[in-house]
Amino acid sequence: MKISYIEMHQLPKMAWGAIVEKDSLHVTVYHGKNVETQKDFFVEGAWEGAFAKGRFDQADFFNGSGGRIKQKKYKRTFMFSTASHTLDRLHTIRLKNKLIVSNSMPFAxxxxxxxxxxxxxxxxxxxNSILKGIYRYKDWIPLKGQKKLYLHYYCNLVIDKHLNIEKEKKMEIAPFEHYEHYRQILSCTLKQFIENAKDPLRKQPYGIVTTISNGYDSAACAVLAKEAGCDTALSFDRPEHYAEDCGLSIAQQLxxxxxxxxxxxxxxxxxxxxxTAFVSTGELGSGVVYTSFEEEMADNIVIFGEEGDEFWGKDRSDANDGFRFPDDVMAGVSMIEHRLRVGYIFTPLPTFGGVQWKSLWKLSNSPEMQPYSIGGSYDRPIPRRIVETAGIPREAFGMNxxxxxxxxxYDSFSRLKERMSKASFHSYQQYYKHYRKFDREHFQRWLRYLFDTKNVYLHVALRKLGIESNLTMPNAESETNPxxxxxxxxxxxxxMQKRYRNAFERKYKKYLNLLQNENNRSSAVLSEERSPYSEEIMAEIGRRSRE
Incomplete structure (x- = not known):
């Protein structure tokens, strides 16, 4: 049992794809240049522990993914680990005598x-079914030709020599007793997390930047990041509706x-x-605006306030220990491919201790937090206390x-045209025209979709008339827009698959040319250098010929 690494600079910096072989449990990992590779483990991301030990599978706050050899008495297995939240995932596809595992769905x-x-x-x-929680989501999607791709969130995958997969739970974190207890653990964890990311043993140490707005969550994250040594804040100041949410003033005061x-x-x-990077994850585009900051994000920890509305919300009486958000409609996974390509550690700080959401909700509604509660539907005492005690006036943030x-x-074609680049819209339009279908099933989908989402369109119409509405919005069960x-x-x-394929073709171009010529038996083809890649190359040629 061993790990073989094949670094490919043509791949996204933090992408990796592993091929696990039956019986031998030999793991071959194709990876980008920012993936850290050691004898017994590989990882992209950081956690609150010593980097050299590689125990990200036991971390309370792991952002990224990785794999390691696991020795338990006389039994050796291989373990793959997901992030400590459900905004990222691993993907597996089972073949005859192999298991494919990757942090990228297109790569898998x-x-x-x-x-x-x-x-x-x-x-x-x-x-989006992950919104039903880690115990209830649909854990596979169908592929062409009867294959399946499996989805794994918030767990460790233990693989034995027969390629059986056992899902191992993440380590439990103790309930938070009171505000100072939570605040101290959160700050300490963040500092240890940053130390791990900056460890000199890494081939790629990371800096740190934070996003900021004048809302609750990113403002609180900016306070915590500043205390931990961050000195760069990113915010949008245009177009107009983004300018209203700009975090410039708060960043200056901090x-x-x-x-x-x-x-x-x-x-x-x-x-x-x-x-394509943002829609290929399954969430249709939410994070695409952050491409504006790619230069600043590259090779950094990037702090986000993602899921603060859940874990820091006072009115979320549905708090649970399974990352279940049944009333939400978007899973928050849109940044997966973007972070892999740009090479940053996506760090949604409010997700720390997410399995103790119940204790966070109790804390938000406790008497000690009452002075930091302003009432109304937009009320989050925990981030408000973090920000106000840092010297920011109450009226400066978290009002709307x-x-x-x-x-x-929910877009029409005219709306898509407005909100996609010209090149992307043209490319998608051609794809749509080729595959679209109009039949009885399609008509039935339209009926279900309109029934599920009627309140969305009614809400938009009322807002245009200047009328506020309190209509019930669709949730994770709602029909996909047909x-x-x-x-x-x-x-x-x-x-995205084309990009991964092109990466392999550029890497192995000379071998592909030689192998495609049946009469060429050059010693170069039979060389030791070529042998680790031969199976992948031959399979790639076979796939291209089938196309």
Whole structure:
């Protein structure tokens, strides 16, 4: 049993794909340049522990993914670990005598020579089912040709020599007793996390930047990040509705010396189809605005306030220990492929201690937090206390809920055209025209979708008339839009798979040319250098010939 590493600079910096062989349990890992590789483990990301020990599987706060050899008495297994939240995941595909594991769905599909089924229109619903929690979500999606791709969140995967997969629970974290207890553990964990990311033993140490707005969550995260040594804050100041949420003033008051403001719509000028990275995850585009900050994010920890509305919300009486958000409609996974390509550690700070959401909810509603409760539907005492005790006036933040990002879920074609780059819209339009279908099933989907989402469109209409509404919005069970956005995931994954395929072709171009010539028996083909890659190359040639 051993790990063989094949570094490929053509791959996204933090992407990895592993092929686990039956019986020998030999693991071959193809990976980008920012993936840390050691004799007994590999990892992309950081955790609150000593880097050299590689015990990310036992961490309370692990952001990233990795794998390691696990020795238990006389039994050796291999373990893969997910992040300590449900905004990221691992993907597995089972073949005859192999198991494919990857932190990227398109990469896993490439290594398995598999594809999404263009006739299956429930991928968004399936991938959003994680909102039902880690015990109830649909853990697989169908592929073309009867294959399945399995999805794994918030767990460790233990693989034995027969390629059986055992899901091992993450380590339990103790309930938070009171505010100071929570605040101290949160700050201490963040500092240890940063130390791990900066460890000199890494081939790629990381700096730190934070996002900031004048809402609750990112402002509180900016306070915590500043205390831990962060001095760069990122915020949007245009277009107009983003300017209203800009965190410039708060960042200045906190003492940030580097405050970078950018346009949230910069992505509209791209010609590289960058929207594909965000729709291919299963969430239709939410994080695409952050492409404005790629230069600042690269090779850094990037602090986000993601899921603060859940874990820090006072009115979330549905608090549970399974990351279950049944009333939400978007899973928050859109940054997966983007972080792998740009090379940053996606760090949603409010998710720390997420399995103790019940104790956080009790804390938010406790008497000691009452002075930091302002009432109304937008009321989060925990982040308010963090920010106010840092010297920021009450009226300067957390007054109106705004948020950033876009989502294509409810868009028509005219709306998609406005909110996608010209190149991406044209590419998607061609894909849609090729695969769209109009039949009885499609008509029935439209009826279900309109019934599920009628309040969304009514809410928009009332707002245009200046009327506030309190209508019930769709949730994780709602029907996928069978209209313009119906094939965004299929299109995004196909385009991302092309990039992974091209990475292999560029890496092995000379071998591909030699192997395609049946009469060429050059010693170069039979060389020791070529042998570790021969199976992948031959399979790739076979796949291309089938196309």
């Amino acid at each position: 599909l490439h290594l398995a020579h598999a594809r999404l089924n263009p006739r299956y229109l429930d991928y968004e619903k399936d991938l 003492g940030y010396s580097s405050i970078i403001l950018k346009d949230a719509q910069k992505y509209l000028d791209n010609e590289q189809l960058i929207e 809920k705004k948020g950033v990002g876009i989502n294509y879920r 209209g313009a956005p119906a094939y965004l995931i299929h299109w995004g994954v196909q385009e």
